Amino acid sequence: LPGASSEAFKGVTVLAGLMVSLGASGVVGQLMAGLSLMYSRALRVGEYVRVGDVEGTVTGLGMFSTRLQTGMGEEVSLPNAVVFGQPIRNFSRLVPDDGQYIVHTAVTIGYSTPWRQVHALLLEAARRTPGLLAQPAPYVVQTALSDFYVEYRLCAQGSRTAPRRRAEAVSQLHGHIQDVFNENDVQIMSPHYRADPAPAQVVPPGPWFAPEAGPLQPRR
Numbered sequence: 001l002p003g004a005s006s007e008a009f010k011g012v013t014v015l016a017g018l019m020v021s022l023g024a025s026g027v028v029g030q031l032m033a034g035l036s037l038m039y040s041r042a043l044r045v046g047e048y049v050r051v052g053d054v055e056g057t058v059t060g061l062g063m064f065s066t067r068l069q070t071g072m073g074e075e076v077s078l079p080n081a082v083v084f085g086q087p088i089r090n091f092s093r094l095v096p097d098d099g100q101y102i103v104h105t106a107v108t109i110g111y112s113t114p115w116r117q118v119h120a121l122l123l124e125a126a127r128r129t130p131g132l133l134a135q136p137a138p139y140v141v142q143t144a145l146s147d148f149y150v151e152y153r154l155c156a157q158g159s160r161t162a163p164r165r166r167a168e169a170v171s172q173l174h175g176h177i178q179d180v181f182n183e184n185d186v187q188i189m190s191p192h193y194r195a196d197p198a199p200a201q202v203v204p205p206g207p208w209f210a211p212e213a214g215p216l217q218p219r220r
Helices: 007-040 080-084 115-128 163-183
Strands: 048-051 054-061 065-069 075-079 088-090 101-110 139-145 149-158
Touching (some): 115 139
């Protein structure tokens, strides 16, 4: 080629070779990560998982990317190298039947409330939530004894695989937890709790179903 012996041509050739090499290494890395995910069976289509900050149902396992459908109706495509390098939390793998998933949530309650009462209230909230199974029975564990409060975690299983259904079940469970605790005048503590307020921070049953706020009226 004309000018092939020039220093400029040699420099461009080295740069092009370096770019091709780096690009190929990225493609090979994605391919190897995809093969590792497939053969290790870390993920399966239909399972409900959490990868990093993304949570949803696995809808596709490709050679270069993994697709998740979130509970908000989004489809997220994750590069396999990212998936392979992240902790994977699987909410479906250890349940006894296909089409089920694990649901859990946590609350912090002050030491002045008997722990047996808190357990009973959380289990009642789970009982009221559609889509959560009675068998295997939900259960409560105490995960931390902090300076001002106890952290309780409610664990249950759901019966539907659609990701939106799981998101709705978690939302309804949170609503029932608030209702049950308010019914029994038990205050749900904030993680930034510092001291006991004089009145208990609860919502009495009266204003639970207050009408929604209407449109703002223009000032006169």
